[in-house]
């Protein structure tokens with residue numbers, strides 16, 4: 001039977017070239033969008049260069065202070081001393097790193113302005129993340145203790161500032177009227193990974209922020225690396241205990257009565273950034289799932305539409321088959337197989353299109369340093385999506401068609 | 413073979429109600445060649461469709477081989493149509509996307525028969541209607557008479573006990589029409605196939621065993 005379904009499918013597809021083309025075009029466009037979006041989400045959320053330890057990491061990006069009497073609220077990154085005192089004091093993690101939010105500055109070279117993003121980090125930053133050093137090496141805790149003015153820059157900046165591929169270790173750059181010695185050059189990180197993306201990485205000792213300032217708010221955040229994934233809940237619990245004991249202090253007329261600070265996994269921290277909602281992560285996850293579902297239902301509806309017209313156009317064939325003994329069930333089977341087959345062909349075309357689009361995104365500078373890829377995960381999603389869509393979009397029209405009266409179908 | 417009891421068929425549209433069949437009682441005997449005649453719109457096709465289980469009557473019973481057909485689940489109705497009945501339509505109703513051979517094989521697709529066996533039987537059926545040299549053609553590449561012969565091959569490939577033909581020669585000139593009629597008569601004589609045929613042609617009906625006349629949905633003879 002299956003072999004026959006295939007034969008019929010191929011015969012029908014071959015005979016109706018224009019219709020096949022239109023259907024395939026619609027299907028492959030829909031699936032292309034899906035594959036590219038999947039690749040993009042994969043790029044956003046899966047561990048990628050240099051954040052290969054994401055699965056074992058927790059992030060604390062914001063401190064929230066709430067004055068519930070006056071309905072006031074302040075939230076933002078933390079001061080150096082706050083992170084040091086309350087987050088770096090965690091015992092369970094393997095490593096804890098502190099980094100500043102990214103800032104921008106202008107640099108000049110041959111009278112040309114270069115806009116750069118820079119951030120301050122500690123030495124652990126280089127241990128938690130797996131940067132590719134094209135040359136040189138990172139600064140160390142010793143360098144920071146010695147108050148060295150050193151930086152690591154990325155490949156892009158090196159090429160713009162010193163020339164393509166020109167070695168620059170030991171050379172100096174000017175940033176914010178200070179001179180820095182370059183000790184390392186790393187491969188660029190896409191801007192979609194805000195924890196690690198920057199043009200210049202500076203040791204925190206060089207910041208102009210007062211590191212001894214005891215107030216809570218500043219420009220720092222923390223990344224905590226667990227020894228293993230199973231430790232994450234324990235670390236969260238340990239931190240919750242610490243957070244409970246953080247004294248609440250008033251400052252500059254702001255009188256908070258509550259402090260919110262948490263360790264989030266990557267997706268949570270990303271979504272909190274995106275939506276500025278901080279209460280519970282189940283809400284955020286359901287939101288993400290909901291958005292994904294809505295997004296996926298659009299192409300599904302589109303496919304159902306394409307397939308319904310494709311199948312109902314063959315009403316007279318349906319009538320003939322029924323007259324000669326095809327049961328509704330058999331016909332539904334035939335059209336579902338036909339649909340899955342067509343959708344799979346569409347899926348293959350979609351992967352080719354997606355590869356082209358992804359190649360374009362990666363090579364053009366739409367997302368600097370982006371490394372979108374069609375990996376097994378994306379391929380799996382595409383295959384499953386093709387099958388599910390093929391099934392879904394085949395069952396409904398097939399069901400409608402099987403309801404059709406033979407005599408009416410024959411007249412059509 | 414086929415028994416119709418008190419058959420009534422009403423078509424309702426938003427504006428009018430048409431009584432297409434009115435209290436039809438008819439039985440078709442095994443091996444009989446029956447023809448149905450009547451003016452256009454009198455309900456001949458409706459009657460044939462009800463007999464062939466392609467359409468349900470509004471009232472009354474259809475029995476085939478003593479078995480009541482109304483109310484049977486879709487699966488059994490399909491099997492009935494597949495094993496017992498063969499249809500020939502005025503406008504051929506071939507699947508234009510498939511070549512002649514595949515069109516003829518169609519009823520066997522819904523039986524447990526191997527591909528090679530199917531092929532063999534299809535070629536045999538085409539030989540019977542004298543079209544074995546057109547197997548790879550598509551319906552659109554054939555004349556009307558040839559298409560109707562393909563349709564007959566399709567109707568007989570499953571060796572059904574009954575063939576229901578709705579104006580099989582209606583779209584053909586008299587020579588072609590006579591050829592088709594000869595094929596049907598042969599089937600009836602040599603293979604014992606029961607045939608019910610709707611026709612507008614008195615000469616054709618004269619060649620059959622029995623004639624039923626319809627007028628305005630009622631049997632008049």
Ligand SMILES: Nc1ncnc2c1ncn2[C@@H]1O[C@H](COP(=O)(O)OP(=O)(O)OP(=O)(O)O)[C@@H](O)[C@H]1O
Nearest residue numbers: 423424425430432451452453454455456457458459
């Ligand atoms: N689907 C339908 N809806 C409404 N009325 C219908 C439908 N099919 C048939 N009729 C009506 O039923 C009556 C009988 O139609 P039928 O097709 O059986 O006639 P016929 O005898 O086969 O005519 P012809 O010789 O022209 O083929 C006609 O009045 C027709 O208008």
Ligand SMILES: [Mg+2]
Nearest residue numbers: 456457458578
């Ligand atoms: Mg008619």
